[in-house]
Amino acid sequence: MQQKIVLKLLPSEAANDAIIKKHIAAAAGKKVASVSGYNISRQSIDARGQKVHINLHINAFIDEPFVVTPSIDFKFKNVSNASKRVLIVGAGPAGLFAALKLIEAGIQPIIIERGKDVRARRRDLAILNKEGIVNPESNYCFGEGGAGTYSDGKLYTRSNKRGDINRILQLFIHFGAPENIGYDAHPHIGTNKLPHIITAMRQSIIDCGGQVLFETKLTDLHIEKDNITHINAASGEKIKADAYILATGHSARDIFNLLYHKNILIEAKPFALGVRIEHPQSLIDSIQYHCMVRDEFLPPASYSLVQQVNEKGVFSFCMCPGGIIAPAATNPGELVVNGWSPSKRNNPFANSGMVVQVEMEDVIKNSSLKIQHSPLAMMAFQQAVEQKAFNAGGGNFVAPAQRVVDFVNNKISPSLPDNSYLPGLNSADLRTVLPPFIHQALAGALKAIGKKLKGYYTNDAILVATESRTSSPVRIPRDSETLNHPQSKNLYPCAEGAGYAGGIVSAAMDGERVASVIAKKLIS
Ligand SMILES: Cc1cc2nc3c(=O)[nH]c(=O)nc-3n(C[C@H](O)[C@H](O)[C@H](O)COP(=O)(O)OP(=O)(O)OC[C@H]3O[C@@H](n4cnc5c(N)ncnc54)[C@H](O)[C@@H]3O)c2cc1C
Known part of the structure; x- marks a missing residue:
């Protein structure tokens, strides 16, 4: 017989095949020897309570031989002489x-x-x-x-x-x-x-x-x-x-x-623009997993945040636990950052885009950029901010950066913490890079998020400009x-x-x- 079972286990239990089989047997009212095997159809982390659990959705094989879920059989044809x-x-x-x-x-x-x-x-x-x-x-x-x-x-x-x-x-x-x-x-x-x-x-x-x-x-x-x-x-x-x-x-x-x-x-298309934020990964782990030190059976913690500030949507984007901030520009003289992680996500930093929704009316209103309504208007806006970021960094893809609390208080950071960005950072006032509506929305959001996620709003975290290639403009x-x-x-x-x-x-x-x-x- 096959039986669908949902197990809620401690991280160490979810990593142990014998313990999973024991729980399957208990849930099915059978002996462990009856469980010939199981396929996991979904695995998720539940960190809502004080203790973190792993939820496993399982298809268990009981008193019948175990069969691995068959993979899709892709049929690729020989198209060397195809007519089209x-x-x-x-x-x-x-x-x-x-x-x-x-x-x-x-x-x-x-x-x-x-x-x-x-x-x-x-x-x-x-x-x-x-x-x-x-x-x-x-x-x-x-x-x-x-x-x-x-x-x-x-x-x-x-x-x-x-x-x-x-x-x-x-x-x-x-x-x-x-x-x-x-x-x-x-x-x-x-x-x-x-x-x-x-x-x-x-x-x-x-x-x-x-x-x-x-x-x-x-x-x-x-x-x-x-x-x-x-x-x-x-x-x-x-x-x-x-x-x-x-x-x-x-x-x-x-x-x-x-x-x-x-x-x-x-056509011009709305997109989102802002900065990349980087915290020590251990800080994000302790916030998300409610602990001093992450359980060795849990992956580095991630987050996904949304905050509304004066009717502007601010959200985290492409969060990379245990990751590296990367220079993602495609042209000289323009600074763009993004993030990546190795499969183990074992770098000491957690980075994420923190971006503000940009509409055409924002771009038109932003008179300092002198951008007119055109299909390329959003792209021109994006490019202008990237060029300002490059100049504020001082060249060679050194990026302008500010500590989080200093950013909100409009104070240039006297020093910057260790970070993952390889070309290097230059302490700068990010108001010289970001249009005021973006700066204000980010500052409001960071303070508000700090009230919900205790420890997130800290000068141990930095903001690096600019996260601008979030989607097509x-x-x-x-x-x-x-x-x-x-x-x-x-x-x-x-x-x-x-x-x-x-x-x-x-x-x-x-x-x-x-x-x-x-x-x-x-x-x-
Ligand atoms: C550093 C980084 C990290 C990211 N992390 C993630 C992630 O973790 N998860 C996720 O879902 N997304 C991530 N993204 C976004 C994701 O990569 C894109 O959403 C996705 O690749 C888009 O796919 P695409 O095929 O539409 O375009 P692209 O991947 O952008 O591919 C377009 C290709 O077209 C080529 N091209 C452009 N112009 C021409 C031309 N004139 N002639 C010939 N070729 C041309 C380009 O060289 C490019 O290879 C990340 C992006 C970056 C830069």
Whole structure:
């Protein structure tokens, strides 16, 4: 017999197979010997009470042989000689998952990616961190695997109506991700493991007859009678396909400029901007787990915060327990920060974006930036703040920073604590970087959050500017059913850069969705 059982265990118990079987037997009213095995379908941490528990949703096998839950059997076809081919611009999660979906449908994908493969890309990240020099084609946002490759690899999404989350997680597992991402309530992979998984995906695409072309940047596209006829790459190459997926991510400003100057419809889109906040991880552990020292069986604690200040939404974004603040700019002279963590999340710091929702009226009202209403207005606003941050840091991607209480009290911090940001920090007044409405909203939120999370509002924590690439500042419109752009029947704006996803899993799901629609159209 199989029985579904929910267990609430102490962290040490949840890590012990024999104890789990004992609890299953007790819950089922059987002897331990009757329990042949179990599959976990969901695991979550319940830290609401004084004692932290692990909730396990289990399918137990009692008095019958144990069978591991079968994984999805993905059927990738040989598409070397396929009659239809689709050009995918961008090898981020959207591009890679779109390619795999097309292969399943018997269509040949050709991915062009401006950046380098994961291994070569790592060298450019080392130069950026050590020497403060950014390669505009190969950085934390551009290159194989997209913006998600050197990230925390958090795979949690609320977008469960946009696609099959389980299928995306199972595909990650198929290409080498740990199996627990299939049942963890907040799964993550880690920067050290992601590149291997991305490499395996690329190899599979190539083995099936797809193509992946690195250092191949889309520079122009040509539309005739509602259809793209071909695209041009920077190398001078001209590429033709039956359909074109534009999955270039939120940082491809040249793509937004290209579309704008070719009179291809784009729209300004609200996004969020602020800072990255970093605390000692031990402090976050003690706040979240109500303890002096974290139980060795618990993972480094995380948080997710929302605060309303004068009708402005302020929220934490992409929290990285045991993580590192990364220089995520794509151009010289602009400072952007983001965060990543290794799979063990074992660095001594906890960082998170802390950002304020930015609407078009905020940008227009902010007269000091002299920005007019245009599809590129939000992008220009974003870029202007990033440039101010670069200047306030003093160059070479040294970032301006302030202790939290000093920030709220408008005081330059006389010193900064140890931190994870490798290019270095410069103590600065962040009012010189952030527009007043953002500064005020952040200050109000930090004080209010400090009242709810005792210890969070402290000068042991720092704010580093600027967290600005939270989502795309531009939307590329598409039909809600056919998913093509209104001016071209074979151009498919996709995922985060086009404004239809935010995060690795939702981008992957949008890639799959677009690929499915194209496959249906090309094969019918
Ligand atoms: C440091 C960091 C940490 C992050 N951590 C997480 C996390 O833990 N969890 C999470 O869910 N999300 C995280 N994100 C966000 C996540 O990476 C993105 O939401 C996701 O990658 C978006 O996928 P995408 O495929 O739409 O675009 P992208 O991943 O941005 O991929 C777009 C690709 O297009 C390429 N490209 C751009 N222009 C051109 C052109 N002209 N020609 C050819 N190629 C082009 C780019 O080089 C890039 O590789 C993180 C991002 C960063 C930067």
